[in-house]
Amino acid sequence: MRVLVTGGTGYIGSTAVDTLLTQGFEISILDDCSTGHADSVPAGVSFTQGSLLNPVDIANALTGCEAVMHFAGKSLVGESVQKPDLYHSVNVDGTRNLLDQMHNAGIAQLVFSSSAATYGEPLETPIKENAPTKPTNPYGATKLAIDQMISAEAASRGIAAASLRYFNVAGALKSARGWLAERHNPETHLIPNVLRSTPENPVKIFGTDWPTPDGTCIRDYVHVIDLIDAHIKALHALKPGNHDIYNLGSGDGYSVKEVIAAASTAVGFEIPTTAAPRRDGDPAVLIADINKAKRALDWIPTRGIELMVADTLASLK
Ligand code: UFG
Numbered sequence: 001m002r003v004l005v006t007g008g009t010g011y012i013g014s015t016a017v018d019t020l021l022t023q024g025f026e027i028s029i030l031d032d033c034s035t036g037h038a039d040s041v042p043a044g045v046s047f048t049q050g051s052l053l054n055p056v057d058i059a060n061a062l063t064g065c066e067a068v069m070h071f072a073g074k075s076l077v078g079e080s081v082q083k084p085d086l087y088h089s090v091n092v093d094g095t096r097n098l099l100d101q102m103h104n105a106g107i108a109q110l111v112f113s114s115s116a117a118t119y120g121e122p123l124e125t126p127i128k129e130n131a132p133t134k135p136t137n138p139y140g141a142t143k144l145a146i147d148q149m150i151s152a153e154a155a156s157r158g159i160a161a162a163s164l165r166y167f168n169v170a171g172a173l174k175s176a177r178g179w180l181a182e183r184h185n186p187e188t189h190l191i192p193n194v195l196r197s198t199p200e201n202p203v204k205i206f207g208t209d210w211p212t213p214d215g216t217c218i219r220d221y222v223h224v225i226d227l228i229d230a231h232i233k234a235l236h237a238l239k240p241g242n243h244d245i246y247n248l249g250s251g252d253g254y255s256v257k258e259v260i261a262a263a264s265t266a267v268g269f270e271i272p273t274t275a276a277p278r279r280d281g282d283p284a285v286l287i288a289d290i291n292k293a294k295r296a297l298d299w300i301p302t303r304g305i306e307l308m309v310a311d312t313l314a315s316l317k
Helices: 011-022 055-062 077-082 084-105 138-157 190-195 224-237 256-267 291-297 305-316
Strands: 002-006 026-031 046-049 067-070 109-115 160-166 168-170 173-175 178-180 203-206 221-223 243-248 273-276
Touching: 002 011, 002 055, 011 026, 011 067, 011 173, 011 178, 011 224, 026 055, 046 055, 055 084, 067 084, 067 224, 077 084, 077 138, 084 109, 084 138, 109 138, 109 224, 138 160, 138 243, 160 224, 168 224, 168 305, 173 224, 173 305, 178 305, 190 203, 190 256, 190 305, 203 256, 221 224, 221 305, 224 243, 224 291, 243 291, 256 305
Parallel strands: 002 026, 002 067, 026 046, 067 109, 109 160, 160 243, 168 221, 203 273
Antiparallel strands: 173 178
């Protein structure tokens, strides 16, 4: 089966490409390389360097495909507050174009990268898929709008779809071509920032007065390899006319200070830190209830925070 991986040159998309190839899938990639890296495209993969805002690029990239894994999109909460129109255009309008081109090409299987940001500030923890969706930033609002669009597409055109709501993705994959890891610029994510911390430029802890046991935010980290495993299981479980939504995390929460402690153990010295004000839009605690994915997809994340830190560290060397 040939799968179109949109965003296949980015951190998570490139990990998907590598894993799918290992499992015998044929791959096409559509990516504008605005945040991804063309040098991550493996040999033998059909690569369209193009945009979701250009239907011709999408149509070309879809040639010969039977399914789509849709990773492409803008993904930074802070940037989305500054540039809501950009986020709406690339994420929502871009996915509308993708769905229309899939329809034109008769392709009716879709696995979409949604986000825990669709829920906003949780009323209950851990968060189930049927929790209220009240995004607190434009990024989360675009992911929710897309999830709703896909539900309508399943109902009206009968596509088979799954939205996977990621919590905090971390870790890296060692491929035959080297490490596939986070290469964001600027980097905003906690684990790479902690591992790059120096006495001259210590990692900032955004808020030490949160209503949590140690005063720092709690997040649910899931290894990128486990995350992609869930995508492939979701692809196999797709049913025509259905749109299923699954939370993907580990089901456990770690505070910022606990992540820093795990990283300090990994590097063998105490990582320098500095206290900073709370970051806008951060909820105190985000933990996934992953029972639905466990049950329906027969998926179990097996790689813990120590391995996420160790793999990220190895990828930086
Ligand atoms: N943090 C720091 N210092 C840093 C970076 C992060 O203290 O240098 C803190 C943040 O305040 C937060 C936690 O570490 O409490 C995790 O922050 P990240 O930036 O690594 O991740 P987020 O939780 O903000 O966001 C991630 C994805 C989003 C997604 C969200 C859903 O980047 O796309 O998870 O849970 F929406």
